[in-house]
Amino acid sequence: MTAESTVELRASQPTANDEARPAPVRGRGRWALVLGLQLLVFVVAVGGWSLAVSREWLDEFYVSSPGLVWDALVEYFRSGDVWTHGWVTLRSTLLGFAIGSALGVLVGMVFARVPLLDQVFSPYLRAFNAMPRVALAPLFILWFGIGSASKVWFAVSLVFFIVLINTEAGIKSVDRELTTTARSMGATSQQVFTKIVLPGSVPTIFAGLRLGLVYSLLGVVFGEMLAASAGLGQQITSYAGRFQMSGVLATLVILAAISLLLNAFLALVERRLLRWQ
Amino acid sequence: MTSDAASEPRETSIEIRGVTHHFTSGGRSVQTLDDVSISIPQGQFVSVVGPSGCGKTTVMNMVAGLVTPSSGTVTVGGRPRSQVGRDVGYMFARDGLLPWRTARQNVELGLELRKVRAEERHLASSRLLAKVGLSSFADYYPKQLSQGMRQRVAVARTLALDPDLFLLDEPFAALDAQTRVTLQNEFLSIWEGLGNTVMFVTHDLDEAIALADRVIVFSGRPGRVKLDIPIDLPRPRDVATIRFDPEFRRLSELVWDAMEHDTGIDESTDEVAS
Incomplete structure (x- = not known):
């Protein structure tokens, strides 16, 4: 200045x-x-x-060709497979994301308000988070079967930690000066939390949500590739098993499109919520 | 102003009697205030100056009800201070505006905390933003405003609570010289229309004299009242020109003199602290 x-x-x-x-x-x-x-x-x-x-x-056998991938895509839409399998994957992704992030934000807030809980649980959570959690996917299949429940809960396990960590970081990042100001104006601790701490931590929470969405899709597709009766991940395994390269690549194109759409939607919400930045 | 406060003007004379304050740091007791007694009548504008660490902010926090004295009493309007008073308007050097709220929403924060209805809040914020000259910036976010404009929003936010007592902790310290004078004048003219009791902490001696009815100089730690002089300069004042008044210069010399022999550390400090 x-x-x-x-x-x-x-x-x-x-x-x-x-x-x-x-x-x-x-x-x-x-x-x-x-x-x-x-x-x-x-x-x-x-x-x-x-x-x-x-x-x-x-060799076309291994890399397919743009024309063949296009044909496979057209076939996907003509047969309606894109809707049946795409819907299974999308629904599991959204469910896993919604449950995982809701739990993550909730637990993150409880930890921020009750430091004792945070201190007691943080070593366990850190250990669990440090684990390559993809390795847990087979367990989820055993526990919840080959239906979409196992994919949803696997995605929840990935999303939860990402969002939890970001929520905690977001709450800690809120300027002390702002909470002091609110207190000097007679805010109750409940009001300090809802009016200052919560909105102040939204940017950091959103960074976690964006990452969480990507991981949710990743978890669902990986789970479907492992064992499933439907879903785009299952389609990839199925096409690859039949050496239909064009089918594999067409499925990947559809997955990329889904991922981009989901991200665009979240970016839209974020822009509305974080206009002040 | 909200109607209830206007209908019952509250007594906000401040009585600080024999106040001392200690805090413990690394197992050692540190004394910040030593037998401080100040009596501020209703409607007086008092500046408190002193070297850093002299406890001037601590005294103000006691008046606000944020800090309890180790011994002695603090009463406001005859009532002892036990918790954060709702009658207090507190302002700091940093504006403390919420970055996710527009200027208007920031002004309305205190009213929202008190569950004032939306239409009423809107009326109050419109009036106050006009008062600080920011009507056309109501929907701007703090990031879009200059430092001076942000501090004006903070002034409007403080006024919105219709406080009986202003406690100001170097509210203009973060501003550049020109903006500071503008805001000091604006604050003075607003205050001259209200007549509330004001306790103003600063380390800027000229500012202290230019604004106040009375200047209190604290010694270095532990803080004691070293000088307490009335400022009989005429009102309304213009902060930019009053410094050329011969009386201002005489007072300035007096205050400087009192401050000069105090760097914040002297022998008596250790004596009392141990």
Whole structure:
């Protein structure tokens, strides 16, 4: 803050921060350039892949081809498999994410309010979190069967810890000055929590939620690959078992699309909630 | 102002009698205040200055009800202080605005804590934002405001609670010189219209004299009242020009003199602390 930034000066230019950003026209031009280059990368990659297979530099049996993957995708939609299997995977992912993050936020808050609980449980939770938890997937299959319940609970076990740790970190990151101010205004400890601590920890919690969503999908797909009667993960194993490379790759494309959609949705919610940042 | 406080003006004269304060640090007892007695009549603007660590903020926290004296008594309006008083408007050097709330929502925070209805809150915040000249910035987030504007929002937030007593702990310390003078003048003109009791802690001697009816100088730790002088400068005052008044200079010399012999550490400190 320099001397020339008097109140009057600032008052007429409330968004002085904007000066730091490049001019909008230049920004739009740059955006078009980036988009053009991105498309170029896609065309070169797919074209090169297609060329390499047609010239038999690569074996179609192992790498399939853009045309075959496209056909497999069309077949996915024509047969309706994309809806039946996609829905199974999506539902398990959302359920696992919802339960895992709700528990994570809840336990994180309880720990923040009752430090004794935090101290007692933290070594166990840390040990459990340090474990490569994918290794637990077979146990979940044994406990909950090959239906979607085992996938949901496996995803919960992944999401819970990520969100718990972020919730705790978020609550600890809230500025002491803000809680003191609220107290000096006569806030009860309940009010300090709901009006100051909770909203103050939202950014950090959201970082955990974003990561948790990715892990939820990962857990569900991995569980389905292990043992399942339906779901996109099960489809991958099934196609791979029949050496249908195009089917495997088409399933991956669908999974990527689901993942991007879920992330976009969360980003939208985040932008609305964190407008102030 | 909210209606209830306006209808019953409360007595907020402050009586501090024979107050001492100790805290324990590393097994050793440290004395921060030694037999401090101050009597502040209703409606007086008192500045408290002194070297860092002299306990001036501790005295203020006692008046707020945030700290209990080791011995002695503190009463506000004749009632002893036992818990955080709801009649107090506290302001700090940092604005303490909630970054996720707009200027308006920040001003309304205290009213929300007191469960004031939304329409009433909205009316109050509109009036107060106008008072601090930020009507057109009501929906801006703190991040979008300059430091001076943020501190104005903090002033409006403090006024929203319609406090009977202002406790200000270097509220203008974080501002650049020009903005500080603007805000000091604005605060003075608001206060001159209210006439509440004010306790103002600062380390800026000129600020202390320019704003107050009376300046109290604390000695270094443990804090004792070293000088207590009335400031008989005419009101309304302009903080920017009053420093050229000969009377201001005379008072300034007096206060400087009292401060000069005190660096915060002297022999008597150890004597009393042990």
